[in-house]
Amino acid sequence: MPLISNKGIQMPSSPIRKLVPFAESAKKRGVNVFHLNIGQPDIKTPQIALDAVKNNTIKTLSYARSEGSEEYRKKLTHYYKKHQIEVTKEDIVVTTGGSEALLFTIGSITDPGDEIIIPEPFYANYNGFSVASGVKVIPVISKIEDNFALPKIEDFEKLITKKTKAILICNPGNPTGYLYSKEELEKLKKIVIKHDLFLIADEVYREFIYDDLEHTSILSLNGLEEHAIVIDSVSKRYSMCGARIGCIVSKNTSFIETSIKFAQARLSPPTYALLASEAALDTPQIYFDDVKAEYVTRRNTLINELQKIEGVKVTKPKGAFYCVVELPVKDTDDFAQWILEKFNYNNETIMMAPASGFYSTEQEGKNQVRIAYVLKKEDLISAVKILREALKVYNS
The missing domain is CATH 3.40.640.10 (Type I PLP-dependent aspartate aminotransferase-like (Major domain))
Structure with a gap:
């Protein structure tokens, strides 16, 4: 059999997209999935x-x-x-x-x-x-x-x-x-x-x-x-x-x-x-003002809700629409897959990006996830509630 290149073997999987099959399976089971994993804004294109x-x-x-x-x-x-x-x-x-x-x-x-x-x-x-x-x-x-x-x-x-x-x-x-x-x-x-x-x-x-x-x-x-x-x-x-x-x-x-x-x-x-x-490039400034105001609301909502969960550590982002969250688990790769495969709360669950894929140092970020706050305020509140309940079950 012809061999794949070493370069191809070393090519990393995307931590943002690698859990897609598990999310799709959850949806097929009728579970609603809140996507916190990818920086795909729900903002309308000009x-x-x-x-x-x-x-x-x-x-x-x-x-x-x-x-x-x-x-x-x-x-x-x-x-x-x-x-x-x-x-x-x-x-x-x-x-x-x-x-x-x-x-x-x-x-x-x-x-x-x-x-x-x-x-x-x-x-x-x-x-x-x-x-x-x-x-x-x-x-x-x-x-x-x-x-x-x-x-x-x-x-x-x-x-x-x-x-x-x-x-x-x-x-x-x-x-x-x-x-x-x-x-x-x-x-x-x-x-x-x-x-x-x-x-x-x-x-x-x-x-x-x-x-x-x-x-x-x-x-x-x-x-x-x-x-x-x-x-x-x-x-x-x-x-x-x-x-x-x-x-x-x-x-x-x-x-x-x-x-x-x-x-x-x-x-x-x-x-x-x-x-x-x-x-x-001719998009009026009001578009950006409105979008930025929306993201500030989403950021503040997400951070405030996350800070209510015991054992969670998060910093307040000053830009973009992501934050890195430290969770009270040993391996967020396992946790992020588990929450899609085996957990739902009121028939809903969440998809996150394990943060280890954002490091090149071995074993760094193993207890962290990246969350993109690209969903509306109400969905972010629901998503964090799901996370809180999932951590209780997972850690028990």
Whole structure:
């Protein structure tokens, strides 16, 4: 029998999606499942984006430019300017989602065997993208006790080797919801300049910042022009996960020229999705104000309800729409499967993402889950009640 590659064997399963078969089985048994596992907002996509596809007059659905249409990239520069980010259309490469942006970035700056330092817990697919590129993730652990703040710079520095090519952060963070301050980013700026590394920032949740705090993009830091790479996406910003449009933004011309070669190899991003994404840039500010207010309500509801459960530890996210929750169980992989397979409360149950999949350090996060507060307030209250009752049964 032909053999599967070592790379394929090492490719991790998604902690977000691996429990889907158990959720589907529960639904077939007539059990209602509250999905807390995946960052799929229930917020409506801006009508202006949907109408751009519905009302188009395209006669031939042809290839787009590999780096994305000039019109879209030019319009993106105006969007970034509103966020105090000064870039040109030549600094942008449009990708098929933020996922492809990460793959192009890793492919452009690393060779097999190279290393990228990432504060953990981190977005689970960083592991998968690194394995696909033959790159090693070097984790630096942030702790729930510190609200998942940036680890000490000394912790980063002692991990840097000749093989280190970049530091990768998500700001605000998935899965923690942590928002890096400008002071923390300045510390990272100093270390990447000192060691001549790239600083990659996944900023796809830029719009979702709470408690009157402000987001600082690494592209706004002076002196970081040759080092900064931003990963962006329309998926969460406009609730357009299915469009699969993202981009890479960087002022490093050599990096951009290299990433365009990867873009050319896959030909082009999808034309209809480009149309929708370009139109979405005209979404009025009131849309974001309303969405943010809704997420603040959901966050506060979730945190307040979770804090009522004895033995549960949770931090208050400052951005995005996720939180990492520590549960009074030894193995949340087992618990998350059990709650779908063998438990229901009033014929309802919940689906969560075990947090071990958001770490690359062995045995870290085994008693944690990631919860996405993408459901309405009433459903979140019901979901936490189910969790409370499930913990009583499971631990008995």
